[in-house]
Amino acid sequence: MGWLKRIALGLGVVAVLIVLALAGLIVSDRLAQRPAPDNRTLLAEAARYHARIRRDEFGVPHITGATDADVAFGLAYAHAEDDFATIRDVTLATRGTLAAEQGLKAAPTDYVVRLLRVWPTVNARYERDLPEDLKEVLRAYATGINAYAARHSDKVVPGLLPLTGRDIAAGFVFKTPFFYGLDGVLARLNAPTHGKPMPPVGSNGVAVAPSRSADGATRLLVNSHQPYTGPVAWYEAVLQSGEGWHVAGGFFPGSPFMLHGHNEHLGWANTVNDPDLVDVYRLTLNPADPDQYRLDGRWRSFEKSDAAIRVKIAGPLYWTIHKPVLWSAHGPVLKTDHGVFAIRFAGMGEMRQALQYYRLNKARTLAQWRAAMALQALPSINYIYADEAGNIGYVYNGLFPDRIPGIDRQGVLPGDRSDLIWTRYLPFDRVPQIWNPKSGYVFNSNNTPFQATGPADALKPADFPATMGLQTNMTNRAFRAQETFGADPSITAEAFRRYKFDVAYSGRSDVARIVALVLALDPSGDRDVAAAQALLRGWDRRMEVNSRAAALAISVAEPIATAWEDKRPAPDARATLVKAIGALKRRFGRIDPRWGQVNRIIRGKIDLPIDGGPDTYRAVYGEPQPDGRLKAAAGDTFIMFVTWDRAGRLSSESIHQFGSATLDATSRHYADQTPLFVAMKTKPGRFTEAELAGHVEADYAPGQAH
Secondary structure: OHHHHHHHHHHHHHHHHHHHHHHHHHHHHHHHOOOOOOHHHHHHHHOOOOEEEEEEOOOOEEEEEOOHHHHHHHHHHHHHHHHHHHHHHHHHHHHOOOHHHHOHHHHHHHHHHHHOOHHHHHHHHHHHHOOHHHHHHHHHHHHHHHHHHHHOHHHOOOOOOOOOHHHHHHHHHHHHHHHHOHHHHHHHHHOOOOOOOOOOOOOEEEEEOHHHEOOOOEEEEEEOEEEOOOOOOOEEEEEEEOOOOEEEEEEOOOOOOOOEEEEOOEEEEEEOOOOOOEEEEEOOEEOOEEEEEEEOOEEEEOEEEEEEEEEEEEOOEEEEEEEEEEEOOOOEEEEEOOEEEEEEEOOOOOOOHHHHHHHHHHOOOHHHHHHHHOOOOOOOOEEEEEEOOOOEEEEEOOOOEOOOOOOOOOOOEEOOOHHHOOOOEOOHHHOOEEEOOOOOEEEEOOOOOOOOOOHHHOOOHHHOOHHHOOOOOOOHHHHHHHHOHHHOOOEOHHHHHHHHOOOEOOOOOHHHHHHHHHHOOOOOOOHHHHHHHHHHHOOOOEOOOOOOOHHHHHHHHHHHHHHHHOOOOOOOHHHHHHHHHHHHHHHHOOOOOOHHHHEEEEEOOEEEEOOOEOOOOOEEEEEEOOOOOEEEEEEEOOEEEEEEOOOOOEEEEEEOOOOOOOOOOOOOOOOOOHHHHHOOOOEEOOOOHHHHOOOEEEEEOOOOOO
16 A cells, blocks of 8 residues: 555645645735834824814714814824724725735736726826825825724734825826726626626715796705715715815815815815716737737837736735736727727826815815816816805716717727827816806706706806716706796795705606507507506606605516616517506505605614605615615715805704714614605704704813724
């Protein structure tokens, strides 16, 4: 049996060699990583700043400090207390190191950071493009996160610390192009016939001037639709510094600046717009050299670099994947199975996004606010504006490429013509905008800028070149805005709120069209189809919790409406109806369960029925659960009602779908706002010291026990 011993010995040697090789990989990887900073050093840096955090009865942090930097430091610390894990992951994603924490699934995100040249842009332009006051705020915010992490080392992952001001600026560079759909362009180029279609989502913003208010007030609705959790989920805070930075509103994890809300003098709401800000070019490669492409009759070499992506495999074992990053004269390049494409997108090489937000936060007048907008660092997003003087406005914001006319840009452009590579943007005064219209109101619900106010004041397509690629669509929410706010010449405070929580589909909506298609079907003796038609025939097109028809209606309408939105062939109406009937009968035993039985908001121990649905003004987008219910996951989240009365006095109310404790399920603020949110109620904004007095449940400096 000696041969068995020899085999065993050989296998043992191989095992030892494998273990030694793995150990060598682990040690080599560890030596290549930057050492963790001393926590004492981080806390010593934090001692430069002095902030006070007061949390009201809903846990909302009110941050004060002598300087803007002090306040930014305090905000970062408070937000980290409530959602450090998301801030951590946002930082890793921005650095292109998320795969080292989350594994192979995060490697595409890390690659996109390199493809878009996020860090070369930041490193080349941070000192040159950003003024010192902004850099001090960014440094202070990063220091606040470091200070929290130093005191909670168990929540820190290797390689995270320290954050710097550049990390915070880079977050804006990385994220902003995705708000106008650059991520979707990248996904379609890589897999044009694959991928799960996403339902249309959006936001609402409305401003009403004194001339249209029953009481002479100026009113603003801030109503962005976002995911309930994650890197672009809203966090509410109030900031006040001795240097005049006093704002209340919504913040994203990793953002020192209020992204929409109000200060004492003015406010704004944001909604996503969809102009054509990306050009895609098909490149012709040199048959003799695949690292060259043709441009103006000549072969050009790609700019080439290596994306070294560190990926967590298991336990302490990591592997570094190397993938080339190519750039052409157009921009980043993707080599796919169906061709080689270059992309040119609005905001390439721009890193002043944080500066524009900072200047918007501190603007005190319409002129100052418009000057901040004229920086043109933010490449997209609609703005609905209102102020204490009764001014209202709408800006279809965008960095619009100055393109040559007469070119069909709906598809892919030829990549061998340099005249198709734009190098400039149109100035801010060319951007579609409306100020103080005679109608007395402006709105946007992710619809065309050509329907943003009353007909007499509407923007005209002929006044804007086709090269801007302005959208022409209407949403149900846009139709309902016209049928509510737009149909009421004297809007009361109660009506303004009621219109916001509207749960109806317009007769002009896609849902109404789809229901009409279903009602036109021949039931052909099918009792279920006939019963479903009878149910839908009596539906009032309202997504109320007690509706018996809403579940069937949305089950039929959503697949078809989503296909229309994505410009894909829509499923057959009869087949969709039959499928919906079958699913409802299997899950609920009937085709007409109450909508509230299906549509739920679930958070910890809270499980409640909720009014609203996809593309209603009370927007709720649910994720299907195994039991057939829909768990609300996006749509209405943080909402603000902002008012300046006829004397210019400010008041505001707000509500969040969950609460200030984003991740801490043991906190009483984990879901304390959810019942109010479901009941379509709000809480006081407590913007001033007088409003906050008597409502403070915790008062502390960052790092103090509370």
